[in-house]
Amino acid sequence: MYESFYSLKTKPFALLPDSDFLYAGSTHRAAYSLLEYGLLSQAPFVVLTGDPGMGKTSLLQKLMSEHRGKFSIGLVTNARYDVEHLLPWILLSLGLAKKRLDPVEAYHIFSEFLSQESRQHRRVILIIDEAQSLGAELLEELRLLSNMNDGKQLKLQIILSGQPDLQLLLKRIDMSQFAQRIVADYHLEPLTDVDTANVISHRLQVAGGQTGLFTKRACALVHRLTRGNPRLINQVCDIALTYGFAEQKRVITSKIVAQAALDRGRGGILPLAGKEDLVTLANAPEDAAEIETALPAAQAAVSNADTSIMRRERLPGIDYDEALELKKTGRLDEAVEIFERVAKNPAYWLRAYAQIGLCHRAMGNTDGALHAFRTALNDQSASGKEVLDVQYFLARTLEATGQQEEAMLLYRRVAQANSHYRDAAFRARDLGGRPRLKKQGKASADEDVSWIGNLQRLISSHK
Known part of the structure; x- marks a missing residue:
């Protein structure tokens, strides 16, 4: 809808997890470093927790994309406490079975796979997303599967990712044996106001747009409304761009954010905070100073008769x-x-x-x-x-x-x-x-590069 108007290659604030858009803020850098530390230290269990929408799945996707060449990785996302056994879901995630197997046969196939990968010096990494849904019995099944790590070489590592309920579950007295095997755990905290502004700029940049499209006051209001939750940030910014496009505004101001959040929050479903003065902000006249400090060229382009030339320049x-x-x-x-x-x-x-x-x-x-x-x-x-x-x-x-x-x-x-x-x-x-002859002449020009935009690469101190 608004992509062409703002010269974006794609929607910058889509809700689907996409590791390319993941912003390397302090909390996510620390979480990713811990995940990689778990791999390097051969930790039997690693736990990542955070509120819904904090970016846990995006971190896991990044980990899988960067380490799939070194390990055999399986991702289980939809197992629940009411399934009889977890192992069939694990075999499915690793591509080892497409039909229902009895527990003995499933265990044998998994054991053979671990041994086969171990002989090829490849570890098996099992990632369980939304692990708070497993319950104590299925977590106990995971603990027993980890007993397959015999000898000096670790065959199986398990990463659990889930909401804060997972922390409460693992702190129970009857889960002490499981908790003792957790080498590293990290809880994702909400983004700071600075990180909120940075993540907005980063996602705009990845999508090919102008990083200063949202004013500083607009970013501050987004942070206040979302309390630094990345998924809520995406929702508020996406609807703000829609409103900006509808009004043909080249800059997203705090007034536009207030209007968008006010209308989006009328149903009471979106859990926004600090909405007390949204009506006042939404009805207040635009502050010229706020726009001028964001994109001066953009404001000039709107009033200039030859907008195409101005847009080409900026x-x-x-x-x-x-x-x-x-x-x-x-x-x-x-x-x-x-x-x-x-x-x-x-x-x-x-x-x-x-x-x-x-x-x-x-x-x-x-x-x-x-x-x-x-x-x-x-x-x-x-x-x-x-x-x-x-x-x-x-x-x-x-x-x-x-x-x-x-x-x-x-x-x-x-x-x-x-x-x-x-x-x-x-x-x-x-x-x-074998030796190859030196080639001369032109290289093929019909090959092109597939671009999906820039992203802030996460740099781990453990690499």
């Missing part, structure tokens, strides 16, 4: 799309010139330089392509998928110029991160197994 997404069209029609030099201008915006750094590299490859300028691809990889905020794309094209270009050793290392790195990524694993084996 919205790099429009220039980026134009450069893509020039590239498709073979006007590569012109495309490179525009991509270089777009690359000055941090939100477009990686994708712009990657496209510059593809243009140089099409023109036969492999040195320029290599330089552009390497420059693109300097973007520390890029998503894992974006980095893999650029690494792969860099490797293809290196291979085409006869630099086989570096190309092979890059292919291996890509394949380790994603074993099914294109033909990276095959090319790594091919280059490693």
Whole structure:
């Protein structure tokens, strides 16, 4: 609805868990570090808790995407206390069974799988989301499954994620044996006011938009209404953008947020806080100073008769799309010139330089392509998928110029991160197994990079 108006590639505040949009705030960084610490320290059990909407599932998705190449990972999301046994759900999550098995057969299959993976030096990581729904009996079944860790090598690790009720369950006296096996646990706290403003800017940036679209006062009001709950932040910001679009406002002010929250909260279902003065805020005139400190160019563009020119100056997404069209029609030099201008915006750094590299490859300028691809990889905020794309094209270009050793290392790195990524694993084996002739000529220009926007990469101190 509003994406085109605000030059967004996608909806920045969708409710579906998406690790690419995960903001690396202090509480989520600490939680992710603990999850990785659990993997590194071979902890039998790790527990992550938090209120609904705090981002637990997004953290788990990030953990799975970054470590699936090293471990066999199964995710159980819909098991409840009223199921007879948990093991069939576990086998289903690992792809080991598609039909109902009796308990003895299921145990045998799981035991054999653990032994098989252990022989290949791969641990099995079992993630149970919404674990507070299991109840004491199914948690006891998990404890007994952990007894399969015999000998010196850990075969099975279990990560439990759930709401605060999971903490209460694990603190019960009859759960003491289970609790003693928990090596690490972390409770996600709500975001601070600073982190709330940062997460709004971050999600806008990932979606390809302007980070300053929400004013400081608007961000402060969002924090007050949501108490720093990420899911509620998404809901309030999404409806605020809808209201802003309806009124053709280039900046989302506290007045627009108040109007949106007031209408959204009339039904009483959305649990917003601090709503006392929303009526006053919603009916107050716009504060010009609030708008001027956000996006001065945006305010000017609304009143300027030649809005298309103004928008081209301040919205790099429009220039980026134009450069893509020039590239498709073979006007590569012109495309490179525009991509270089777009690359000055941090939100477009990686994708712009990657496209510059593809243009140089099409023109036969492999040195320029290599330089552009390497420059693109300097973007520390890029998503894992974006980095893999650029690494792969860099490797293809290196291979085409006869630099086989570096190309092979890059292919291996890509394949380790994603074993099914294109033909990276095959090319790594091919280059490693036999000498290859140095290739000359132009690299293919019809390959393109799939972009899903920037994201703040989580950096763990335990990596």
